[in-house]
Amino acid sequence: MPEETCYALQLMDEEWWWGRSNAAHCSSLAVAPADGRPTLVAQTMDLPRWHDGAQALLKIEAAGHRSLVFTSAGMIGLMGVSGRGLGICVNTLSQLATNPRGLPVAFVMRGALARGTVAAAADFLGRVPHASGQNYQLGDRSEARTYECSAGGAVPVPFSNGCSPHTNHPLVSMDRRDATARMEGSEDSRGRLQSLRTDTAVVPDVTAAKAGLAARRTGGIVSITPQSAALTAPMTIGSVVYSLAEDIELSVCAGPPSHESWREIAV
Structure with a gap:
């Protein structure tokens, strides 16, 4: 394939803001380790x-380490976990400022994942210009x-x-894209956030994290x-849960976790 075509395929988030689309979703979750409980990072990928x-x-095998990267064919990656013990999940914040000269999201994710640790990945997020x-x-x-990133930099949450x-709305960053940006988020985004908060009132394990991603509460x-046969209808095309203990495990579901089964894969 022509290099330009291959590159264009990576610009999913960038095409959304360039075309003024607000169709993106995704719900994510990070759980810090404590009391023998491993770190968890999880999300739905809604496209x-x-x-x-x-x-x-x-x-992906590089520098003696393996990474498992969930993607849609043609893209270099949507979310991933490395054998070095780093997991990354993402969700779009279309309200925040953009930069046509910044690094596209797919490359930011892969670049951060290659750093191997949270500290090194956070340093990378703080240094690169974000598209x-x-x-x-x-x-x-x-x-x-957790970091909310935009043209203005990386803000910890x-x-x-x-x-x-x-x-899909910022909780901390005030780097507004323009005067029309709805920083409070859509009703759908706020509803999904409340659902996740309900399911993390008690700190979740892997099973509970999967249940949170599979939730279908009213509102x-x-x-x-998908609510129609249209190819543009939004749906959860995949979900992941990373358990980052001594042994690193990936739980992956190719579709809405409320309807599809999970596979467990050792990294």
């Missing part, structure tokens, strides 16, 4: 239905952090009760099933 059937899990508003959930065996649920549908 137009035409991605269904293109789900792929890339096994798009995006939330990054980071976890390794010793800690978890505080945890509550050891957990950091997030959806807070986290696991999205």
